Amino acid sequence: MNVPATLKHSFLLCLFAAAVPLRAIPAPMQVTASTPARVWTEGYGTGNGRLGILSFGVFPKETVVLNEGSIFAKKNFQMREGAAEALDKARELCKEGKYRSADQLFRKNILPPGNIAGDYQQGGRLQVEFQGLPSPSSYQRTLDMRRGKATTRAQFGTGELTTEILAAPSSDCAAYHIACTMPSGCRVSLNLEHPDPSARIVAQPNGWVLEGQGSNGGTRFENTVVILAPGASVTRKGSTIILDSAREVMVLSSISTDYNIRKPEAPLTHSLAAKNARILAKAQKAGWKKLAAETEDYFSRLMTRCQVDLGDSPAGVSAMTTAQRLERVKQGKKDPDLLEQLFQFGRFCTIAHTRPGQLPCGLQGLWNPELRAAWMGCYFLNINSQMNQWPSHVTGLGEFQSSYLDFVRSLRPHGEEFARFIKRDGFCFGHYTDCWKRTYFSGNNPEWGASLMNGAWACAHLVDSYRFTGDREDLKKSLPILESNARFIMSWFEDDGEGRYLSGPGVSPETGFYAPDGTGPNVLSYVSNGTSHDQLLGREALRNYIYACGELGIRTPTLLKAVQFLRKIPQPAIGPDGRVQEWRQPFEEMQKGHRHISHLYGLFPGTEWDVLNTPEYAEAVRKSADFRRKYADMGNNGIRTGWSTAWLINLYAALGDGNAAEDRMYTMLRHYINSNLFDLHPPFQIEGNFGFSSGVAECLIQSRIMQDGFQVILLAPALADDWKKGSATGLRTRGGLKVDLSWQDGRVQATATAARPGKFRFMHQGRKKDLSMNKGETVRLDFPPLSH
Secondary structure, eight states: OOOOHHHHHHHHHHHHHHTSOOOOOOOOSEEEESSOBSSGGGSEEEEOSSEEEEEEBOTTEEEEEEEETTOBOOOOOOOOTTHHHHHHHHHHHHHTTOHHHHHHHIIIIISOSSOOSOOBOOOOEEEEEEESOOOOSEEEEEEETTTTEEEEEEEETTEEEEEEEEEETTTTEEEEEEEEOSTTOEEEEEEEEOSOTTOEEEEETTEEEEEEEOTTTOOEEEEEEEEEOTTOEEEEETTEEEEEEESEEEEEEEEEEOOOSSOTTSOOOSOHHHHHHHHHHHHHHHHHHHHHHHHHHHHHHHHTTSEEEOOOOOTTGGGSOHHHHHHHHHTTOOOHHHHHHHHHHHHHHHHHHOOTTSOOOOTTTTOOOSSSOGGGGOEETTTHHHHTTTTTTTTTOGGGGHHHHHHHHHTHHHHHHHHHHTTOOSOOBOSEEOTTOOOOOOSSOHHHHOOOBHHHHHHHHHHHHHHHHOOHHHHHHHHHHHHHHHHHHHHHOEEOSSSOEEOOSBOSTTOOEEEOOSSOSSEEEOOBSSOHHHHHHHHHHHHHHHHHHHHHTOOOHHHHHHHHHHTTSOOOOBOTTSSBOSSSSOOEESSTBOSOOGGGTTTTTSSSOOTTTOHHHHHHHHHHHHHHHHHHHHSSSBOOOHHHHHHHHHHHHHTTOHHHHHHHHHHHHHHTBOTTOOBBSSSBOTHHHHHHHHHHHHHHEEOOOEETTEEEEEESTTOOTTOOEEEEEEEEETTTEEEEEEEETTEEEEEEEESSOEEEEEEETTEEEEEEEOTTOEEEEEEOOOOO
């Protein structure tokens, strides 16, 4: 039919507009409180990826934690002579079904007597007390993630007292700022302390110098703290500095260490004092306003790269404090804006605790105030450090993963030393490590210490990062450790006599099973051969090495062997009840709701299974996750943790079950998220925060699947029923896409821009659109609601 030109033009505009996603209208990136932080796990913190700063305390006192990422103790340990022979014996015992005997052999002849990693340790605590002030008429604390700053504000009848903390990224110092509008100013006492009695604190005219060293010959550090208080009267009482009539105070901290990230065993020899002096001279010249502006610019640019809108919370809820909103959720209410804020808090933690060229984020980030951090605050490699990386690429912070990739590559020398010691080839790694990067079996319990697949899991990120970035030079740097780990896999897995290669002896991390072993019908054991966790990681390690060689056009003898070897590593079994078996036999679990779900690695974060190519395994994962979830919720046959719940969010998202993913999100809010949004194990474990952010992103976009030569991009694959309308901007995918999307009443629209050429299969609810895209090309996609 004939259409008038003006009407035709309007029609085309409507079609074009319909395909352009709405901009996200996110909740404010703030955490708020009207009560003091009585303990540090209620405090607000920030950081610049090297330095961390956190404040807590009950008015009129405030504690400001000052940290630097490389301050670690050292731990002396010896590898157990005869461990290689004992491992061979343990393997044979497992073949014979004598699992408890294998456990005992591990304890007696293989495992060390205690921990093998040094503690992450703090860099000093500034103790502040405001004297002579009445109780405030109002009190408010705010963490502003977009500005990278935490603020405490106390109001009185005649004025206001405000304190702020930040860690300036370019100036590379931490700052604490006081502003007082009381008529006569404020009287403030300040003192610097450290929990290690061997630390030396020297008073200076305008502050202190703290000289310390990590325990047992660990990292040597120096924390120089200066106070700038123009117009205030300054006196000293011992080590305490007292300011009278103070109206504005700025306290600057610079921490330098002798840690050599390229060669930890050879400490740096530069003057720590001179380095601190240079940093602080520039910061003093800049002043508070410029430091705050520098920090805001840095955080704002990064935080706004990716934003999500999952719907609007009820009117009035946004005026509540974060603690009040969490209490409301505990009463059964929903709060999509709070989900958005927790999503952004995970991204904030990536920026605050990570920085290219520095050590990666540890178990509690940069906020530990103790001399002995929980779980040593180090790098656990059987889920925790890896979960810290999950949200970075997909939420637009991919460059922050470089510190972890560099760290993993740097583990190779000690990992190869470990493999040689147990008379195997290549590279392997124990359960955890510290900044010194040495390794062995860890701890004196096989429940967590008897696994050797941690290096394989760590290496998986080297290849996954490449799938996002396409950076061939970075992949070339990773190839030596990928090959070394492949060689270890092929020396560690052995023929079971039926043509299948099984790992072992090993464990499904941190859990055990009941099985007859000659001493009784139902004996609790941990060690066995061919656990699902090990088989999955072994297969993935070889697939990743083969893939990397293909991308780089490299052929090696190791490659040819890996291709043949991979075919003989069996997949985990699906048990009689339809669940993925955690062990080679259908043993009963030690705890049916156990926090570790390592046997489901193949669906997420691994790529062995997915909903399109292996639906039978996807269904088995669903049954397994439902089983764990059921018993974890009962509480009497499982261990509840925030990070484990976050893993379930990601698994359900990968299964396309938005309602189950949302259910686990609110489970986290009800049970494992503190009023400052810290994830609780308990106590604080930061990986749960990263895992939550990843889980939200996985509900909105997924890109792990390859099909028919296409990179599959699942758009809005796991929307909860209550997420009727929403949007997201700045999501990233494997294959190099930047995606904005929106949805409303069943319609999904997206805009995708390619950073490099690729073939993409965009999918939503079973429908697909195949496209070949060039670098810089933008496409707009529209999936209307399905008709019923």
